[in-house]
Amino acid sequence: MPFLRTAAARRTGLALSAAAALALSGLTLAPTAGAQPAAQPPTTPHSRTAAQPLPDTQSLPAARRITTARSCAVGTRPGMMACQAVKVTAGANTLARSTGSVGAATAAPAGYGPADLLSAYALPADGGSGATVAVVDAYDNPDAEADLATYRSTFGLPACGSADGCFRKVGQDGSATALPAPDRAWSEEISLDLDMVSAICPRCRILLVEASTSAIDDLGTAVNTAVSLGAGYVSNSYGGGESAADSSFDSRFFDHPGVAITASAGDAGYGAEYPAASQYVTAIGGTTLTRDASARGWGETAWAGSGSGCTSWDPKPAWQQDAGCAGRTISDVSAVADPSTGVAVYDTYGGDTGWEVFGGTSVAAPLIASVYALAGTPPTGSYPASFPYAHPAALNDAAGGSNGSCAGSYLCTGLPGYDGPTGLGTPAGTAAFQG
DSSP states (O other): OOBOOOOOOOOOOOOOOHHHHHHTTTOOOBOOOOSSOOOOOOOOTTBOOSOOOOOSOOOOOGGGOOEEEESSOOOOOTTBOEEOOEEEEEOGGGSOBOSSOSSOGGGOOBSBOHHHHHHHTTOOSSOOTTOEEEEEEESBOTTHHHHHHHHHHHTTOOOOOTTTTSEEEEETTSOSSSOOOBOHHHHHHHHHHHHHHHHHOTTSEEEEEEESSSBHHHHHHHHHHHHHTTOSEEEEOEEBOOOTTHHHHIIIIIOOTTOEEEEEOOSSSBBBOBTTTOTTSEEEEEEEEEEOSSSSSEEEEEOTTOOBEEEEEEEOBTTOOOTTOSEEEEOSEEEEOOGGGOEEEEEOGGGOOEEEEEESHHHHHHHHHHHHHHHOOOOTTOOGGGHHHHOGGGEEOOOSOBSSOSTTOTTTBOOSSOBTTTBTOEESSSGGGOO
């Protein structure tokens, strides 16, 4: 499908800081140390303008008082990516417990589990057989396979290990033995991603490709390796600043027709990040997901931390028709990301306690990649990012909420129809993700 090679326009609205964006929902985040910082974005009104420290206090109702922290530290080194996982560090016991776990209800982990997510997004429980979903992250999680086994057995999902060929872990060059150094922060991201693929597509094969560092060159190489090893669906739960080098990264790493590639939009509110800004990926925003009395049984609004924006460097794909941005607009679609309505994850590496609750658009990216897998093989030569634009009625419209200040524009406000924080909406079955 052809692309519109339109120069990215600069807009004049002011971007709200991450602290203010998160405060709009009563949820704020605290930074934690990580091995690698994220990139310094270009200074534009609608892009991430700096590595913004996130506050460590919040004001939630007493019954749901939590504190959170980013798994990966953000920083200013160009070309470095940060993972988009946000962990609940205190108060997880005040959140709803997952349904569908095996054993006593009192032992169910806090946070949404597979049954909750399949219900919220009207997804089948037995699809995806034969499909391979790749998770691309930086560094090694030595406990990845063992922790994945615990998650799956807890929720009664079929086993998925290296012995039966369901799970495979390789380095960025495809080697199963030359793995990168382990890293606690990225291990949390890896566990989150693997658990979300399992929750949505338990019959999918899972390929974990671990990049040597969090540099975009290494992560992009890992994307190429994932595709070369047969993955039809590739999840990227990381981001950094967009730049003039994006077109080069696009052609080298993300232009894979016939492969569904997803990328997290970010966790610091209004502002564009890469690789979500790439014309070749499906940019994934974040929502607050709660049970309600509607016919669906669930309601969603824009999460205050969701990334969104109008890119400065990346061209607008032909299927994206919003009038307020000449370049690529973020996001395309969305899914749950608010830590206060987060998901259950099992992670033990580096002293983690096991069951934890996570949010961030790192939840949404592997979730949507797995929905693509449930939807079936994309046609040869297609760009799956275009599929939801052909089927907008087959999505849940997540209206309400905001992720920043842009003079009331759709770029930072959850409005009926298309908007920046939630895109076209969230899955209502798989029809919107079919070519």
